[in-house]
Amino acid sequence: MNRYRPIGLYDSGIGGLTVVREVFAQLPAENVVYFGDTARVPYGCRQPSELISFNREIMTFMMQQGVKLVLVACNTSCAVALGALRAEFPIPIIGLIDAGAQTAVEAGRRIGVIATEATIKSRAHERAIHQIAPDREVLGLACPTLVPLVESGRWQGKEAFETVYEAIHPLINLKLDALIFGCTHFPHLVPIVSEILGPQVRLIDPARQAVSNVRRYLSMNRLANVGEPKGENRFYVSGEPAPFQFLANHLFAGTVGRVESIALPFPNVSSIA
Structure with a gap:
């Protein structure tokens, strides 16, 4: 070739x-x-x-x-x-999924995944992580509102913050060690996600x-x-x-x-x- x-x-x-x-x-x-x-x-x-x-x-x-x-x-x-x-x-x-798992298992035991409904339903991240480290706890959350937000170019500002908060607030008190962006749209929202979850959660872009x-x-x-x-x-x-x-x-x-x-x-x- x-x-x-x-x-x-x-x-x-x-x-x-x-x-x-x-x-x-x-x-x-x-x-x-x-x-x-x-x-x-x-x-x-x-x-x-x-x-x-x-x-x-x-x-x-x-x-x-x-x-x-x-x-x-x-x-x-x-x-x-x-x-x-x-x-x-x-x-x-x-x-991308195996790549995200490779990085996430090094970050701690409790790993969150935000992704589309189809990706979360597939449990692909959970399987990939457990193939490497069976003892890791994987917590997936579907965030269907975030892809349209990013596709519209509204990555910043009050509306973006409110939309992201509404989508990911169930993760706030889960004491995550890491969060995988299980959708390539989501790294556009890193500053907002970091502000909501805090610096103690390592944000992982599998790219x-x-x-x-x-x-x-x-x-x-x-x-x-x-x-x-x-x-x-x-x-x-x-x-x-x-x-x-x-x-x-x-x-x-x-x-x-x-x-x-x-x-x-x-x-x-x-x-x-």
Whole structure:
């Protein structure tokens, strides 16, 4: 496989950009293809069969783009569809849930998880943590109101604080050692969550460990694009591109160029050599 090919990342919307940010930090020479399924966000309230279908469509698009590896930047997709995707597609597919578990078990015995309804219902984080450390206590909380909050760009201010407080206040008195952000939208809300839960709770964004896992895989398999000229990153969405582009440029200081809207079902796009 050509090491100059891009890394693919995708999410239901803008949440996965928190993972792209980590790719830019840890793997600055790598090219990125990102897809946000903004026409069908949120994923957390959907049925598993529907989610698997969406993920297959997106993975097919990634294959058409000639990516060398996919990092699924959506915890709901990881919880519901990762196994099926790995069985069907002939490229490396790396998820977030195991990465979050790797970090969380080092933080203490009582671990909270905030995520979408589908992710919490799957108990994927609980299984991943207990595979590493069976003695850890895992407390999951579905927070369905937070994804729409982040997708709208309302990450700060009184409304944001009130919405986050209403969602996570059941965790306040649980004496957590750590809290996993089980949705890539949620790291946008770190300052508010930290204010509500206090500095004694370690907040874990799985993106850092997940990208570290990607870096290790690329290095071990001689697929890393180390030191080569960086090409143009490409961003695609299934909905209107303007709102996504505005929020992406807010996150990346105006460096995101064109965002292309791809109609569903996806057209046949030529792969990159």
